[in-house]
Amino acid sequence: MRSIFIKEINSFFSSIVGYVALLVFLIACGLFLWIIPEYSILGYGYASLDRFFEIAPWLLLLLVPAVTMRSFADEFRTGTIEWLSTKPVTDIEIILGKYFATLALIVFALLPTLIYVFTISSLSFPDVGLDTGALIGSYVGLFFLAATFAAVGVFCSSLTANQVVGFLISLLACYLFYTGFEQLSKLPSFAEGIDYYLSMTGMEFHYNSISRGLIDTRDIVYFLSVIALFVSLTRFSLNRRK
Numbered sequence: 573m574r575s576i577f578i579k580e581i582n583s584f585f586s587s588i589v590g591y592v593a594l595l596v597f598l599i600a601c602g603l604f605l606w607i608i609p610e611y612s613i614l615g616y617g618y619a620s621l622d623r624f625f626e627i628a629p630w631l632l633l634l635l636v637p638a639v640t641m642r643s644f645a646d647e648f649r650t651g652t653i654e655w656l657s658t659k660p661v662t663d664i665e666i667i668l669g670k671y672f673a674t675l676a677l678i679v680f681a682l683l684p685t686l687i688y689v690f691t692i693s694s695l696s697f698p699d700v701g702l703d704t705g706a707l708i709g710s711y712v713g714l715f716f717l718a719a720t721f722a723a724v725g726v727f728c729s730s731l732t733a734n735q736v737v738g739f740l741i742s743l744l745a746c747y748l749f750y751t752g753f754e755q756l757s758k759l760p761s762f763a764e765g766i767d768y769y770l771s772m773t774g775m776e777f778h779y780n781s782i783s784r785g786l787i788d789t790r791d792i793v794y795f796l797s798v799i800a801l802f803v804s805l806t807r808f809s810l811n812r813r814k
Contacts, residue, residue: 576661576669577676584639584677593638594681600631601685621692624685625710625783629750629776632678632718637742639677640725641735643670644810648733667726667806674722682714705785713782716795717775721746723802730809749798750775 584590604627606612612623647653656666689707728742729735753774757767771777775798778791 573661573665573669573672576656576666577673580643580670580673581676583642584673590639590677593635594677597631597635597681598684601628604631605688621688621707621710624688625714628685628714629717629779632714632721633743633746633750635681636674636678636718636721636725637728637739637746640674640722640729640742641739643674643726643729643738644806645729645733645735645738649735663807663810664803667803667810671722671726671803674726675719678718678722679715682711682718706783707785709785709787710783712787713779713791716782716792717750717779720749720775720795720798720802723799723806724749727802727806727809730806750779753777 601624604612605624644653647656661669724745725738725742728745729738731741732738751774753770754776757770757774759767775795778794781788782791
């Protein structure tokens with residue numbers, strides 16, 4: 573698994589696409605937080621990163637499929653998946669190697685955003701500190717959300733040999749799992765009790781729950797369960813193609 577992990581990291585950074593994806597994510601974060609008036613922290617009037625954690629899931633919705641679209645699609649296109657199958661590694665090791673490499677890249681993209689914490693801290697009044705609990709909870713929620721997006725993206729990449737198709741399927745799947753159930757729960761026909769359970773099925777509900785600063789084990793179990801589900805589906809997809 574370690575060799576797969578290193579191979580994926582090297583492959584990502586050996587292509588200009590990897591650098592462009594990370595750069596676009598960071599530039600988009602900066603533009604939304606400091607330039608675009610509707611989302612700007614300066615126009616918000618409060619020394620808070622709430623605006624960042626509102627837009628970050630939508631930016632990750634684009635970044636993660638861009639990172640994962642080549643995970644298996646490229647292997648199928650070049651035929652190297654057969655070469656991998658002859659090596660002394662199991663399917664689950666191949667999947668986890670690619671998954672953890674994707675996760676490492678996403679963490680690498682999120683690390684520079686920590687500078688916003690120090691910036692907001694310097695803008696706040698000296699006697700009014702940041703809400704540390706909510707801040708930590710929001711970053712934990714963002715990490716688990718990105719980790720779940722990554723599992724969905726790797727699975728979608730295993731369905732096709734075309735990277736663009738993999739990107740589009742992953743984008744749609746992440747969108748539906750993130751906010752699709754939330755939007756369904758708001759329909760009048762589901763307004764008699766089932767709306768709450770529909771909302772709980774989506775990622776947005778659990779992400780918002782953790783972002784309040786209270787890290788509930790139910791939210792963590794939800795994300796881990798979805799990750800395990802899509803890792804299992806990826807393994808099934810690989811076995812089916814073989």
